[in-house]
Amino acid sequence: MEYDVVIVGGGPSGLTTAIKLKQLNSDLNICVLEKASEIGAHILSGNVFETRALNELFPNWRELNAPIKTKVTKEKFLFLGKVKSLSWPTWLLPSVQQNHKNYIISLANLCRWLAEQAESLGVEIFPGFPASEILYNEDGSVKGVATQDMGIDKEGNKKDSFEPGIELLGKVTVFAEGCRGHLGKQLIKKFELDKGKDPQQYGIGFKEIWEVEDKNHEEGLVMHTAGWPLDNNTYGGSFIYHAENKQIFLGYVIGLDYQNPHLSPYNEFQRFKTHPAIKKIIEGGKRISYGARALIEGGFQSLPKMFMPGALLIGCDAGTLNMPKIKGSHTAMKSGLIAAEAINEHINNSKNLSIFEEKFKKSWLFEELYKARNVKPSFSWGLILGIIFTGIDQILFRGKIPFTLKHKHSDHETLKPAKEMPKIEYPKPDNIITFDKTSSVYLTGTNHADNQPVHLKLRDPNLPISYTLEEYDEPAQRYCPAGVYEVQKENDINKFVINSQNCIHCKTCDIKEPSQNITWVTPEGGGGPKYGNM
Amino acid sequence: MKILVAVKRVIDYNVQIRVKEDNSGIVTDNVKMSTNPPDDNAIEEAVKIKEAGKASEVIAVSVGEEKAQETVRKALAVGADRGILVKVDSVIEPLAVSKILKKIVEKEKPDLVFMGKQAIDDDCNQTGQMLAALLNWPQATFASKIQIKEKSLEVTREVDEGLETIEVNVPAIVTCDLRLNEPRYASLPNIMKAKKKPIEQINASDLGVDTNPRIEQIKVEEPPKRKAGIKVASVEELVQKLKNEAKVI
Numbered sequence: 001m002e003y004d005v006v007i008v009g010g011g012p013s014g015l016t017t018a019i020k021l022k023q024l025n026s027d028l029n030i031c032v033l034e035k036a037s038e039i040g041a042h043i044l045s046g047n048v049f050e051t052r053a054l055n056e057l058f059p060n061w062r063e064l065n066a067p068i069k070t071k072v073t074k075e076k077f078l079f080l081g082k083v084k085s086l087s088w089p090t091w092l093l094p095s096v097q098q099n100h101k102n103y104i105i106s107l108a109n110l111c112r113w114l115a116e117q118a119e120s121l122g123v124e125i126f127p128g129f130p131a132s133e134i135l136y137n138e139d140g141s142v143k144g145v146a147t148q149d150m151g152i153d154k155e156g157n158k159k160d161s162f163e164p165g166i167e168l169l170g171k172v173t174v175f176a177e178g179c180r181g182h183l184g185k186q187l188i189k190k191f192e193l194d195k196g197k198d199p200q201q202y203g204i205g206f207k208e209i210w211e212v213e214d215k216n217h218e219e220g221l222v223m224h225t226a227g228w229p230l231d232n233n234t235y236g237g238s239f240i241y242h243a244e245n246k247q248i249f250l251g252y253v254i255g256l257d258y259q260n261p262h263l264s265p266y267n268e269f270q271r272f273k274t275h276p277a278i279k280k281i282i283e284g285g286k287r288i289s290y291g292a293r294a295l296i297e298g299g300f301q302s303l304p305k306m307f308m309p310g311a312l313l314i315g316c317d318a319g320t321l322n323m324p325k326i327k328g329s330h331t332a333m334k335s336g337l338i339a340a341e342a343i344n345e346h347i348n349n350s351k352n353l354s355i356f357e358e359k360f361k362k363s364w365l366f367e368e369l370y371k372a373r374n375v376k377p378s379f380s381w382g383l384i385l386g387i388i389f390t391g392i393d394q395i396l397f398r399g400k401i402p403f404t405l406k407h408k409h410s411d412h413e414t415l416k417p418a419k420e421m422p423k424i425e426y427p428k429p430d431n432i433i434t435f436d437k438t439s440s441v442y443l444t445g446t447n448h449a450d451n452q453p454v455h456l457k458l459r460d461p462n463l464p465i466s467y468t469l470e471e472y473d474e475p476a477q478r479y480c481p482a483g484v485y486e487v488q489k490e491n492d493i494n495k496f497v498i499n500s501q502n503c504i505h506c507k508t509c510d511i512k513e514p515s516q517n518i519t520w521v522t523p524e525g526g527g528g529p530k531y532g533n534m
Numbered sequence: 535m536k537i538l539v540a541v542k543r544v545i546d547y548n549v550q551i552r553v554k555e556d557n558s559g560i561v562t563d564n565v566k567m568s569t570n571p572p573d574d575n576a577i578e579e580a581v582k583i584k585e586a587g588k589a590s591e592v593i594a595v596s597v598g599e600e601k602a603q604e605t606v607r608k609a610l611a612v613g614a615d616r617g618i619l620v621k622v623d624s625v626i627e628p629l630a631v632s633k634i635l636k637k638i639v640e641k642e643k644p645d646l647v648f649m650g651k652q653a654i655d656d657d658c659n660q661t662g663q664m665l666a667a668l669l670n671w672p673q674a675t676f677a678s679k680i681q682i683k684e685k686s687l688e689v690t691r692e693v694d695e696g697l698e699t700i701e702v703n704v705p706a707i708v709t710c711d712l713r714l715n716e717p718r719y720a721s722l723p724n725i726m727k728a729k730k731k732p733i734e735q736i737n738a739s740d741l742g743v744d745t746n747p748r749i750e751q752i753k754v755e756e757p758p759k760r761k762a763g764i765k766v767a768s769v770e771e772l773v774q775k776l777k778n779e780a781k782v783i
Contacts, residue, residue, distance in 0.1 A: 001722070037546070038566055109564060126722060150719040163719040211555065246555075288552060431762075445566065447548040525719075530548050532564040 003029045005343055006144050006170035008131040008183060010034035011043060012107065012329050013315025014176030015114040016057055016336030017343075022121035023057075024344045030123045031168060032115075033147065035130035035505075037526040039115040042505055044207055044293040044534040045107035045329060046239050046251060048072060048099050048222055052364070053333035064117070067109040070244050072099045073220030078277060080228040085277040094394030096325045096372065099222050104241045104249070106533035107329055130522035134183055135167060141309030144169035145183065148522050153451050172343045172353065173311045176336070179294050180507040182520055184317040193304035193313065198407040200319055201298035201376060202511045203236070206269040206481060207251040207534060212285035217246050224326070225278075229271045232382045234258045235297075238272055239326070240281065247288075248281065253326075255297060256411040256479075256512050257380070260421040264478035265508075266292075267426035270434040279433055290440040291534050292481035294507045296321040296328065300373035301407055307356040312339045322368055324375035324394065334365040371399025377407055415514050418473035437483035441502050445530035446482070448523050454500045455523035456484065456509065463517045464496035472514055479512050504529045535589045535682075535704075537580040538644035539614065540635055541573040541596050543605040544655040557753040569605050572650030574612075574717040576710040579680060580648050581613030581718075588682045589646075591615050595638055597631050599623055603733060611720035611728035618642075622738040622745055628656075630738075630745040632664035637741045639669060644705070646687075651676050651709040662709035672702040678713040 005021060007014045010032050018030050036042035049068060054061055061068065075098065077088040090098065115125055131145035144167060151162035175184050179202065188194050221242040230236050235255030243249055252269035272278060296302075296319040306318045314320070314335040321328030342356035360366055374393050379386035393401050429436045448455075458464070468474050469487060474496070476485035482504045486497040505528040510520040545551065545560075546568040552561040569577075580592045594609035595618040596602040606617035620634050639647060652659035666673035674680075678697070679690035691698045692711045720728070738745050766772045776783045 001726075037568075040564070041566055106564075112564070124726075126725065129722060147722065159716070161716050161718050163721050166722045168722075443550055445546070445548040445550060530546060530566045532549075532566075 001166060001168055003031050003168060003170045004347060005030045005172050005174060006168045007032045007174045007176060008145055009176035009178060009181065009315075009317065010036075010039045010115060010125060010127065011111060011176060011178050011315060011332065012114070013317075013332035013336040013339075014174065015039075015111060015118055016053070016333040017174050017176065017314065017339045018118045018123040019057060019114065019121060020337050020340030021343060022118070022123055024340060025348070026122065028347070032118065032123060032125045033129050033131050033145070033168070034125065034127045035522055035525060036127055036528060037530060038127045039125065040108035040112040041127075041530045042528055043108040043111050044205070044291040044531055046207070046241060046249060046326065047105050047107045047329060048241060048327065049103045049105045049107070049110070050101070050327055050330040051103065053330045053337060056337055057333065058117070067113050068103045068105050070104040070220055072102050072104060072222050074218065074222070075099055076221070076223040078223065078225040080225050080275055080277065082228050083276060085225075085275070094324065094390065096322070096394060097224075104220065104222065104243045106243070108531055108534045110329075128526040130525050131168075131183060132165065132522045134186060135169070137310065139309070142173050142187075142311035144173055148525055150524055152453060152524075154453055156453060171347055174339055174343070175311060175313045175317050176315050177317045179296050179316040179319075180511055180520075181317040182510070182522060184313055185510075187308060187311065187313060188304050191305075191308040193306070193308065194302075195305075197304055198298065198301040199410040200296065200302040201407050202256040202411050203253045203295050203297045204256055204265050204292060204479070204481065204506065204508050205251060205253045205295050206266065206292045207249060207290070208287050209289035209533070210248045210250055210282050210285045210287050211246055212248050212282055214246065216281045216283075216285070217248065218242050219244060226383060228275060229268050230254065232384060234263070235376070235379045235383075236268070238278075240278070248285070250282065253295065255379075256294070256508065257409065257414045259414050259416050260424070261415045261418045261472040261475040262421055262424045262478070264424070264426060266437060266478070266481050270429060271426060273433050274427070282433060287435070287443070289532060289534060290443040291529060291531055292504060292506045292508075294511055297323050297376050298407055299323050299376060300369045301377070301404060303369065305357070306335070306360065307342075307353045309353070312342070312353065312356055314339045320365065320369065322372050324372045324390065331365055331368065334363065335360075338363055338365070374399070374401060374405045377405035380408070411511055412514050412516055415472055415475060417471055437481070441482045441504065444482075444504050446502060446504050446528060448501045448503070448527035450501070452524050454498055455521050456498050456500050456503065457519045457521055459517050459519065463515060465494050468514060468517070469494060476509055476513065476518070479508050481506055481508065485509070535646065536591045536593070536642065536644040537583065537589050537646045537648060538593050538595060538639065538642055539573070539576050539580045539609065540647065540649035540661070541577065541594055541605050541609050542570040542650070542653045543567050543596065543598050543602040544570045544653055547571060547654055553754050553756050557755060559751070559754055567601070567604070569608055570650050570653045570655075572652070572710050572712055575712060575714045576648040576650055576708075577609045577612055577614060578715045578717040579710060582715065583680075583682060584613070593618060593642060593644065595620065595635070597622060597626060597634050597738070606733050607728055608720060610731045610733075611725045612718055613724075616731055617733040618736065619733055620736050620738050620741070624745065625747055626745055627747050627749060628658045628660035629664055629748065630743060631661050632668055633743045634738055634741055634745075635661070635665050636668045637743060639665075646704060647707045649709055651711055662707050666707040669707070671705050671707055673707045673709070674700060674702045675709045676711045677708050678711045680708060680714070
């Protein structure tokens with residue numbers, strides 16, 4: 001099938017591109033492919049939302065009843081020690097971390113709303129259809145994508161229900177898969193989009209939604225923490241957002257450049273909830289959702305070139321998240337706005353797609369990412385020096401310090417051998433405040449149709465046992481937030497087991513595996529989590 | 535031969551059901567909805583019969599809120615020819631649904647009515663049987679195999695004792711089991727085509743059916759949590775505990 005523009009991914013950047021294109025030229029034929037069973041079902045985000053890009057897309061979003069209701073009314077920042085906590089005055093926070101003009105929202109619900117707007121403008125949205133393959137023209141430019149075949153069994157044979165994938169061709173294809181998109185990854189390599197850039201940096205973010213007691217709920221309150229349970233050398237922190245309906249969005253982000261293979265990001269998050277300052281908020285409440293997703297932390301230095309012949313790479317598929325701001329939705333949407341303008345000029349006036357870069361460099365998005373660039377790398381010196389440097393960089397110089405710090409390593413290179421690093425004893429879940437992975441994954445509604453090929457591909461099937469287990473105690477058992485990877489002992493022989501049906505599509509394994517031995521590819525459409533208002 | 539297939543919009547089977555805090559019902563906001571799984575089998579079977587040249591038209595019908603249109607659309611995408619949505623905004627019980635379906639049957643005059651054996655939300659397992667009674671048609675419930683004959687159907691039923699094969703005269707009601715077939719996927723081109731197929735919208739109130747609930751729902755509660763098990767050191771201890779604590783032996 002042929003379209004003017006094919007968009008891969010129904011998140012904030014992809015949907016914004018689709019809507020803006022229709023606003024610029026309603027005659028364009030546009031389709032959006034989404035791997036989740038419905039728009040929003042694979043979206044997971046904090047989220048404290050800055051409306052800047054949305055104001056540009058729909059100045060009347062309030063009248064259109066956008067699901068953006070809870071204004072930030074109060075802010076707190078806590079440094080956690082093991083038992084104590086120290087409140088940091090918000091006026092001493094850099095302006096990028098001040099949120100009084102922002103809103104606490106569910107990004108999944110915002111995407112559902114954006115999808116409704118897009119459909120009413122005539123955009124065709126196809127949930128349940130992952131783009132699994134990039135199609136190229138003879139001259140090497142991107143021609144479009146093919147969707148995944150449906151109805152293939154574990155051995156690769158066609159079942160009765162087999163339905164072949166479809167080729168979707170576009171004058172321009174927009175890749176908006178989110179952080180570590182599996183097609184985006186191929187494009188970055190093929191077109192060397194990351195040439196001359198620092199290696200991309202990632203984090204893993206967890207989120208739970210809790211319904212809490214009235215007395216512990218203060219709608220509009222935004223709280224962040226740093227410190228315990230992480231040590232000085234591990235980058236991370238928490239968020240606690242008091243949303244509407246007595247719900248609290250509680251989350252934790254850990255930089256995937258952590259060094260200790262014994263570290264379990266999931267268990268750090270669970271342990272974090274047992275801190276007296278946190279426990280008192282959720283005690284007596286009920287956990288109603290759980291999820292996890294990798295996110296971009298590299299910023300400006302790691303941002304690849306975002307255009308190539310026939311295609312654009314936008315949002316966090318490229319990496320537009322603003323780390324010190326802890327926000328990526330408005331930047332993803334802005335990249336979608338710029339993409340739409342560039343594509344419209346490309347189609348109408350046959351301008352080269354490189355016009356995207358010109359527009360990007362003139363935009364507030366570029367300026368914002370530039371000013372934010374030195375914060376994350378400064379934390380490679382540890383939490384305390386990072387905070388001191390960030391204070392100087394962000395408060396005194398407002399991001400205009402005349403040098404740029406580098407990201408030196410990819411996240412898969414940072415693990416140290418297991419025997420050199422201390423083991424970490426994590427407390428057992430109490431099933432009230434803390435939970436095991438199995439009961440957490442249960443809340444995500446994750447499923448993949450049985451009897452389909454495993455979508456987590458091992459380049460070398462022996463490596464996990466022959467090397468990674470020996471050297472790093474197979475960290476996949478711990479970094480996976482859904483318990484997909486297990487090392488099981490059978491008759492004294494270790495076996496690497498992949499429970500791919502539990503996969504919540506966070507992409508952490510694809511990023512952190514020390515030998516880059518695991519590749520995440522798209523499973524059958526509609527699989528994965530079924531997040532509600534994440 | 536004309537086949538009418540009833541489909542229901544329910545909470546997706548993968549979603550963990552959550553009870554509202556005031557115990558007045560379950561949470562449905564921003565929850566993924568899907569076609570009731572055995573209804574997918576019903577549509578699939580009807581489409582297969584049509585593809586085999588034994589039916590002329592497959593009509594999908596749903597009773598529910600405006601958004602149930604998506605469920606009808608899904609049926610159209612896997613091969614139904616046209617759709618009907620009977621709109622009701624309030625809670626609707628199986629008796630009212632059967633009465634509405636009776637009206638649709640009288641209007642459309644199908645030879646067969648297919649539907650899932652029960653819906654996974656309320657698990658009532660009543661609509662097919664009630665419709666058969668209202669129409670005074672024969673019924674074949676829990677079908678795992680359907681063979682079309684001249685003026686009858688041979689239906690294999692999944693019953694507690696095993697398999698039961700019965701023959702029913704047409705017109706008839708068939709409620710379908712999950713073992714009946716493997717529903718196909720809706721392909722992209724067929725989803726596009728389905729967007730152009732007609733869906734007739736009818737208000738339940740215009741059919742003259744009383745849809746008021748006959749059952750008063752007092753409250754909805756979650757099932758009690760299972761307590762964690764314990765490990766015992768020996769068989770003796772186990773026997774002792776079963777005898778003295780659990781008092782089962």
